Amino acid sequence: MPAAALAVPRGDVDTEWDDNAAELSALLPRCAAGDHAALRRIYDLQAPRLKGLAHRITGSPMLAEDVLHDVFLHVWQQAGRYDPARGTPRAWLTTLTRYRALDVVRRAGREISTWDPPDAADESPDAVARLVASAEGRALEHCLSALDAQRRRMIRLAFIDGRTHAEIASTLDMPLGTVKSTIRRGLAALKRCLEQ
Amino acid sequence: MSGAGETEDPRDTLAGEYVLGLLDEAAARDVERRATTDAPLAAAIAAWRNRLDPLADLAPPVPPSDVLWHRIAANLPAAPAPAPAPPPAAGNNGWRLVAIASLAVAACLAVFIWRDLPAAPPAPWARGVALLSAPGSVQAAIRVQALSDGTMTIVPLEKLPLPDGRRLGFWAWPRSEKAPVLLGMLPPDGGQVRYPFPVQDATPVMVTSEPGAGPVAAPGPTLFLGLMAVTS
Numbered sequence: 001m002p003a004a005a006l007a008v009p010r011g012d013v014d015t016e017w018d019d020n021a022a023e024l025s026a027l028l029p030r031c032a033a034g035d036h037a038a039l040r041r042i043y044d045l046q047a048p049r050l051k052g053l054a055h056r057i058t059g060s061p062m063l064a065e066d067v068l069h070d071v072f073l074h075v076w077q078q079a080g081r082y083d084p085a086r087g088t089p090r091a092w093l094t095t096l097t098r099y100r101a102l103d104v105v106r107r108a109g110r111e112i113s114t115w116d117p118p119d120a121a122d123e124s125p126d127a128v129a130r131l132v133a134s135a136e137g138r139a140l141e142h143c144l145s146a147l148d149a150q151r152r153r154m155i156r157l158a159f160i161d162g163r164t165h166a167e168i169a170s171t172l173d174m175p176l177g178t179v180k181s182t183i184r185r186g187l188a189a190l191k192r193c194l195e196q
Numbered sequence: 197m198s199g200a201g202e203t204e205d206p207r208d209t210l211a212g213e214y215v216l217g218l219l220d221e222a223a224a225r226d227v228e229r230r231a232t233t234d235a236p237l238a239a240a241i242a243a244w245r246n247r248l249d250p251l252a253d254l255a256p257p258v259p260p261s262d263v264l265w266h267r268i269a270a271n272l273p274a275a276p277a278p279a280p281a282p283p284p285a286a287g288n289n290g291w292r293l294v295a296i297a298s299l300a301v302a303a304c305l306a307v308f309i310w311r312d313l314p315a316a317p318p319a320p321w322a323r324g325v326a327l328l329s330a331p332g333s334v335q336a337a338i339r340v341q342a343l344s345d346g347t348m349t350i351v352p353l354e355k356l357p358l359p360d361g362r363r364l365g366f367w368a369w370p371r372s373e374k375a376p377v378l379l380g381m382l383p384p385d386g387g388q389v390r391y392p393f394p395v396q397d398a399t400p401v402m403v404t405s406e407p408g409a410g411p412v413a414a415p416g417p418t419l420f421l422g423l424m425a426v427t428s
Contacts (some may be wrong), residue, residue: 017330036269043265048257056255065264065338072268085244086238094252095215130253137250158216164331165218187212196249 020045024089032080032147040075046090047072050097057162067100074100076078102162143193151186212238215248266369266400268375270421271332321428323395328403328422337420338386338403342395344428348379350386357419358384361408367415368393368424369400378416381406399424 022044030036030038047068054064074096082092144152154172157163163171169179205397213219231238255399321344327336339351350366358364369375370393380389382403393399402419406412 019346039272040265040269043268047260047264049252051260052255052257053252055258061261063259064258065261068260068264068391069271069334073271074274076272076278085242088214089243091245091249094249096383098217098252101308106221122275127254127256130256133251133253134250136246140247140250146252155216156251156254158218159248160254162217164220183216183218184209184215187209191208 003035019086021090024093025084028079028082028089029077032103034184039072039168041077042093043072046093048091053094053097053160054101056160057098063104064101067097067104070100071096086144098159099164105162139194143190146193147186148187151182151189155186155190205240206238207234208240211237212244212291215241215244228258229344261397262374262399264373268417270402272399273332280379287397293327304409324397324424324426324428326399326422326424328368328401330420331418336422338422340422340424341423342391346391347388348391349388350382352384352386356382356384357369358401359405363408364419365412365416367402367404370394370400371396376400376402378415395426397424397426405418 010122024042027042049063051068054067055061056066058067075093083087086110087095088090092119103195117158128141131141144155147155150172154168157168157171165176165179165183168174168183169176172179174182210227214224225417227237227241231241322341323344326340326342326343328338328340329336335354337352337354337356339353340351341347341351346366346424356364364384366379366382366389366405367376368379368391370377372393379391380387401424402415402418403423404418406416
């Protein structure tokens with residue numbers, strides 16, 4: 001089953017990923033020049049991915065749309081200030097969406113007790129298939145797999161589910177200090193692996 | 197544990213924690229402040245953003261609703277640099293292309309409907325109301341009332357701008373439709389139009405600037421926009 005789920009046409013997907021990256025880079029200056037069609041194109045390329053992310057963090061399709069609304073208005077206004085030195089256009093969009101979604105959730109005062117975390121220590125085969133659809137994703141998945149399960153889970157909970165140190169500690173019923181040091185060591189190991 | 201060599205540059209660790217979103221509000225703002233003057237910290241943040249970005253793909257993509265783009269487009273402030281020309285008729289707007297055929301038909305029908313509607317007494321009761329304002333403005337400029345007989349009355353609350361040689365398009369985007377539907381060309385002093393859809397909350401209603409002649413293939417620039425609120 002996992003083998004089948006992972007059987008993605010890698011070459012094609014990589015090409016598509018690279019094309020999208022190049023196109024996004026070209027679209028941002030056009031947004032800065034006031035070209036609505038350029039923003040619409042970014043929306044067509046990225047909105048489903050970003051809405052999925054916002055939905056995962058906020059747990060609500062309505063809030064996810066509010067997040068995207070704010071993100072795309074921000075992109076329109078700030079496209080001229082986008083600096084490639086601060087990350088790829090895709091990573092910039094991801095960052096804007098995550099932070100906006102986290103703002104919304106934290107302002108709404110999410111109750112940890114009501115949060116229902118994913119049970120599995122690992123993601124579904126479909127999710128992993130999406131992750132490994134790019135060369136960057138494959139490298140990351142490879143290095144995450146090399147971490148012990150606890151570290152891997154904590155990093156994922158933080159990034160994709162938008163959990164703070166305290167929330168992770170509460171969810172996993174571990175002391176805060178242990179969570180912090182475990183994640184730090186996990187990040188260090190991840191970085192070393194990705195830089196090899 | 198993985199053993200030796202796991203102690204790392206504290207700056208890099210901080211950057212990783214910041215990008216993961218682990219820091220509380222105050223600590224995160226502090227990192228952002230420091231990054232404006234600490235180039236290695238800024239570079240470490242960028243590197244972590246790029247490294248972790250593929251993790252976002254673990255969340256399954258969710259198609260946005262039909263109205264989301266419309267909400268965004270309607271709220272775009274004026275372009276930072278003056279646009280040399282109005283938005284081109286043909287672009288990459290998928291939904292527009294898809295809708296061209298049906299909208300062209302709708303445009304022809306709409307002219308007919310405007311002419312055909314008698315200046316008769318209004319329908320007995322209001323089903324819904326929408327207040328339309330210019331994008332970026334909070335002032336209502338047009339009141340639209342959906343009536344129980346399947347018509348809408350459109351009442352300008354101020355003098356509507358009508359550039360030379362243009363017409364005002366009146367559109368709605370019912371939930372059942374993939375694209376906005378042209379209901380007719382709006383006389384500057386308002387009018388009445390048939391609305392062959394159920395009256396539903398939050399249906400976008402808009403007035404656009406359209407060319408003076410010929411069929412209308414897709415909505416022109418939005419002049420006024422509002423959402424329907426069901427009243428009965």
